[in-house]
Amino acid sequence: MVVDLAQITEKTKAYDKSLKLQNRSDVRAMDPTGFVFHESRVGSTLVANSLTAMNPAANRVYSESNPINNALKSDNPQLFRDVVYLMGRTNRIEEQNMFFKVSSIGSKRISVMREAFPNSLDICLSGPVQTMMSHLDPAKVDVQKNGRIMAVCTRARRTVEYDGLIDKLLDDIIPNHFGVTVDDKARQLVFEVSKTYSKAKTRSVDVNWVEDSEKKEAHSTPEIRGASELFLSQSYTELKKYSV
Template sequence: MPPTPLDQFRAAVLADPPAQAHLAEPQDPAIFEARALAWAAARGLSLAAADLIEGGRPDPVGMHRFLPAPVTRHDWPCRDWLPISFPAAPEPAVQWFNFAGISPNTPFFEDAVREAAGRPFNRLFRTATPLASFLGRTDLRAPSGFIFHMSRCGSTLVSQMLGAAPGHVSISEAPPLDAMIQHRFPDPEMHADALRGLVHAYGRGAEHLFVKLDSWHTRALPLLRRAFPETPWIFLYRDPVEVLVSQLRLRGVQTVPGVVPLEWFGLTAEDAHLPERAFIARILERTCGAVTEHGTDKGLLINYAQLPEALFDQILPHFGIVPDAAARDSMAMVAGRHSKAPAARFQADGEAKQREADAELRAIAAQYLAPVFNALEARRTAA
């Protein structure tokens, strides 16, 4: 079939990075349509408003990004594009959005993805790149640091502080990274190779890239160290009672049986029938236990109680970062805000969580989590 006017328009735009930036910025479908029609007309392309209708359809939660990508290319798009998903079917591929001025340094990367999903440009130009294009690359830079964590222990604060300095990109719990980590590859080296490509795609143009992983990715420490043997990393943890209280207030997905496969944690189907509190504690124990099991080469242990001062005293030196005064001020400003709701002031909640814990919860913390917490504390203080 001959190319349609929309096909011709897409091909012309994808060959012109400045045009992508110009067209990807508008959130209003009417503004996007006006820009697209004017740009096409100036180049003799017979584009009509009807050709752009898909870009303006209501889609408040961005469901279009879960459909097959309208564009496939075997090379990478320019660096304004970032990976937003890694679907395994029908063939493994990385999908991209153009972020056009949208900062990826949000409390969670998914926040930035949702904003980008609302842009009409991304409705029409979401691009898929086959997995093969992420293998065997020789132009890759490793990130400046990885952030592993127990969950609910200050990792979002650390990620936000690191991302506050000019030239820093801090990617927090990116869904494509989780999907690729959990994907079954034919061999470990191919898995590591793919991860190197994906992580590099987030840091193109950045002076420093930091990657905050999902809490359950401690279970992938051997894989990530294979992929990035020289990258320093930290593991954040907190008083188990306080983390349990936080999880009971609002369950993390990893503490809901069946969301993250039980075998990922080395658990069995029988473990899913544990009482709620015990199951959460078991997941947290396996999360922390992976750090003590696999060792802390290139790693630094940080107790939540050491934050935010530890960012300047320990984490930045560990990551090899020497910030200037302006960068330090930018990071320090973040420390006074709530990491997951930056418009709100931070308020310490450790004492409130301790008061909220009943005797049963304390007994569960002692049974499941005290041994691994004490082991982490012993290693930290010894270091």
């Protein structure tokens, strides 16, 4: 069966509005609080986990969801708005914030999100060598992947450096950029979840964070360092002017 999502969304909006006018429902659609765009292995899962952990009742976090990924691929801002509306419906009073962590490939479609919503977004980005090492076999450099990384670098409104990510999230990005209050309880919950960071569930995030970055640098080949300098250094230098 094939359905028209635009018609479904319009009917859903009309239904929600009619019930609200009759005081028969508390259903509403949350606006997106923020989007997290990223390259792979630069802390995006930790960001999503932190946003969830700090207040699970208030924060709804979608992590690399297929509807969002597919809507971005369409290059259709209206379709993207419709998908976000449907995913943002809630009747829970305590739910106040909605975040989307987009798949790394979706970083090429930042312009679609930006046209659909004038909301803030962040890219968690490591140094050029570390980013290249996350993508490439040290024995082979793929120019197409390099180009995608460079494209992501140049489209960020706000960027977050790989090192010291937790402190930057708690002290700046979440309260100042996303506009979400971080109290002592939320801070403690984020620190707790960071101890079992993302895909490395048994390792301390602080130890893993430093060792991972240094390991990538140490294991990089002269060819990868050269490719990083050639393809990424100019964009990365410009990007750092706006990063935290």
